[in-house]
Amino acid sequence: MEIFSRHNKLSSAGAFVLFFCLLYVRLFRPLGFTDDIWKLFFYPVLLYLMGAVASGFFNSRYKDVFSNPIRLFIGIIFLSSMVCMMTWGQSIIDTLLSCLPYFSFLLYFYLLQRNLKTKEAERLLWWFTVLFIVCFYIALAVAPTRLFLGYGEIGKEIDTERGLSRIRLTLIGGGPLYLAFFLAINKYKLNGNKRKWLLLIALFFITIVLQLGRQTILISSLLGLLFYLKGSSLAKKIGAVIVLGSFIFILPILASNIFQGLQERTNKELESQQDGDDNVRLAAYKFYFNDVSRSPLNDIFGNGMFSLGKSRYGDFVDKNGRSQGLIPADVGYASIFLYFGVLGLLFFAVLLFKVMRLKVAPQYSYLKYYIYFLFIGNIAGSTLLGTIPTLCLALFMLSKGNLFYHYQRQQKSISHAKT
Numbered sequence: 001m002e003i004f005s006r007h008n009k010l011s012s013a014g015a016f017v018l019f020f021c022l023l024y025v026r027l028f029r030p031l032g033f034t035d036d037i038w039k040l041f042f043y044p045v046l047l048y049l050m051g052a053v054a055s056g057f058f059n060s061r062y063k064d065v066f067s068n069p070i071r072l073f074i075g076i077i078f079l080s081s082m083v084c085m086m087t088w089g090q091s092i093i094d095t096l097l098s099c100l101p102y103f104s105f106l107l108y109f110y111l112l113q114r115n116l117k118t119k120e121a122e123r124l125l126w127w128f129t130v131l132f133i134v135c136f137y138i139a140l141a142v143a144p145t146r147l148f149l150g151y152g153e154i155g156k157e158i159d160t161e162r163g164l165s166r167i168r169l170t171l172i173g174g175g176p177l178y179l180a181f182f183l184a185i186n187k188y189k190l191n192g193n194k195r196k197w198l199l200l201i202a203l204f205f206i207t208i209v210l211q212l213g214r215q216t217i218l219i220s221s222l223l224g225l226l227f228y229l230k231g232s233s234l235a236k237k238i239g240a241v242i243v244l245g246s247f248i249f250i251l252p253i254l255a256s257n258i259f260q261g262l263q264e265r266t267n268k269e270l271e272s273q274q275d276g277d278d279n280v281r282l283a284a285y286k287f288y289f290n291d292v293s294r295s296p297l298n299d300i301f302g303n304g305m306f307s308l309g310k311s312r313y314g315d316f317v318d319k320n321g322r323s324q325g326l327i328p329a330d331v332g333y334a335s336i337f338l339y340f341g342v343l344g345l346l347f348f349a350v351l352l353f354k355v356m357r358l359k360v361a362p363q364y365s366y367l368k369y370y371i372y373f374l375f376i377g378n379i380a381g382s383t384l385l386g387t388i389p390t391l392c393l394a395l396f397m398l399s400k401g402n403l404f405y406h407y408q409r410q411q412k413s414i415s416h417a418k419t
Contacts, residue, residue, distance in 0.1 A: 010124055013114035017107065018124045020045060021176070021389040024104055028135045028169040029149040046100060053109040064112070064399040065354045070105050073347045076301070076340050077102055084304030087294045090311035098305035099339075104388040111396040118364075121397050122183065128176040128390075132169065133207060139167045140210065151329075166212045171329065171386035172377060178220060179370045179390055180204055185228050186366035215380050219373055227369045281380055284326040288334035292317065293341075302341035332378030335385065348375070348384060355398065361408060364401025367394045 010018060023042045027033055057071070081095040111121075139147050143165030150168040169175060181204040188197035201224075208220050293299050306314040321328070328335035336344045355371050371394055377383035384391065 010127065011116075011120060013110075014116060014120045014124045017111065017116070017389075017393070018127055020049065020104075020107060021124075021128055021393075022131070024101065024389045025170045025174055028132070029151070031147060031149060033149075043100065046103060049106055049110055050103065053106050053113060056113045057106070057109055065358060065402070066108065066351070066395045066399060067112070069347055069350050069354070070108055073105060073340075073344070074103070076343050076347060079343070080302035080304040080340050083297045083301040084313065087298055088303065088311055088313035090304065090307055090313045094307040094310050095304040098307045102305075102385065102388065105392060107389055108392040108396055111392065112399075116396070118397060118400055121393060125176055125180055125183065125393065129180040129204075132175045132177055133203075136167055136169055136207060136210075139169065140165060143167065164210065164212060168211070172211070172213050172216050172381045172383060174383075174386045174390070176390055177204060177207060178216075178373055179367075179394060181208065181220060181224065182227060182366040182370045182373070185224055186363065189228065190363060213381075216377060219376050223369050223373050223376075227366065230365075280325055281331055283324075284321070284328070284331040285334045287321055287326050288328060288331060288338045291320070292338060298341060300341050300343060302337070302339050302344055305339050329382040329386065330380065332380075332382045332384055332386075335382060339385075351395075355395075358398060358402050359405045360398060360401030361404045364397060364404070367398045367401065370394050371398075 023038070023045055026038050026042075077096070077099050081092045081099065084090050084095045085092050116124075135148070148167070148169055151171050151174075181201065184197050184200040184204055188194060188201060191197060205221070205224070209217055292303060294303075303313060306317045308314040308318055317328075328338060333345065336348065340347070352371070352375055355368055358368075360368070371391070374383040374387060374391060
């Protein structure tokens with residue numbers, strides 16, 4: 001992949017999408033790039049995005065299956081903000097300002113209006129992935145010297161308990177790495193230059209392992225294997241299982257420090273539970289599902305996004321949840337319920353249902369596996385609310401894949417009619 005060749009240049013629309021994605025992940029949080037500085041860049045760009053899609057928000061360029069659910073989700077944000085004011089007394093302005101990153105779903109309509117070609121959408125994904133990987137390995141090379149604040153470790157030293165410095169440039173799934181991983185598998189299955197794509201798959205998977213997330217290593221490897229074996233012969237499936245088994249046996253030997261650190265971390269958590277302590281994520285699920293909402297309205301529409309230091313709601317979550325290590329971003333479905341109630345959970349359920357039912361051409365099928373990865377990872381992370389731009393990119397390309405699928409069927413029908 002000659003990413004720096006002239007063939008991989010982006011149009012102005014593609015460059016804007018890439019820039020927006022980078023701003024959404026806060027340019028991977030380099031030191032000195034504070035929240036206040038980030039807002040100076042992100043808020044005007046988001047405002048431009050809102051203006052750019054305003055005319056087409058209620059009227060998509062072509063009929064697709066994701067526009068209406070996303071419109072409803074934008075409505076849910078406003079409803080939850082109103083309920084937050086009624087039940088917690090937090091001003092609508094403060095709630096909407098806290099919810100601004102979730103308006104990034106409007107990027108989907110920008111992609112529809114600009115109608116990026118599939119090749120350019122993939123190009124901007126490769127650019128995003130290259131930037132992510134370069135920053136990741138530079139940060140890993142200089143660790144424990146810190147270049148990036150990271151996620152979940154702000155104000156802390158870099159975590160080295162897992163056998164290696166844990167570099168978290170984005171929330172798990174928030175960057176492009178996992179989408180590129182499934183795309184590389186798809187290219188390997190469909191294209192002729194197998195060696196290039198195999199090397200990329202290996203690079204991406206090694207990078208996934210080096211991020212030291214136990215769930216994501218397991219989920220991405222299993223879904224990657226299932227995707228690779230889809231439609232394969234029995235002999236190929238048996239061979240893949242043998243290779244995977246050998247890999248699982250050899251990898252812990254080659255990276256013994258990492259796997260020993262992950263095992264020790266897991267053993268500590270199990271011992272803590274045997275001593276009678278709740279698993280921290282289970283405790284967080286209980287807290288955010290049962291102990292925050294003040295009325296049935298909150299259960300239905302959510303509490304809105306809390307504003308720390310500006311309301312009783314923010315103070316309550318900070319004092320009773322976050323101070324005890326019960327982080328909303330660690331329990332994705334509980335955080336969706338906390339912010340947007342049953343309606344928010346219903347939105348994502350509808351989204352998943354539509355993705356599962358959607359018919360697409362084979363070259364687009366990897367997008368489904370990426371979205372399945374996000375939904376599974378959201379159990380113990382925030383892979384849905386934390387990945388909105390890449391999720392929008394995947395949904396947009398799925399929509400194009402559906403159009404291409406129906407176009408192919410139509411062409412086949414026409415050719416059969418002529419013969």
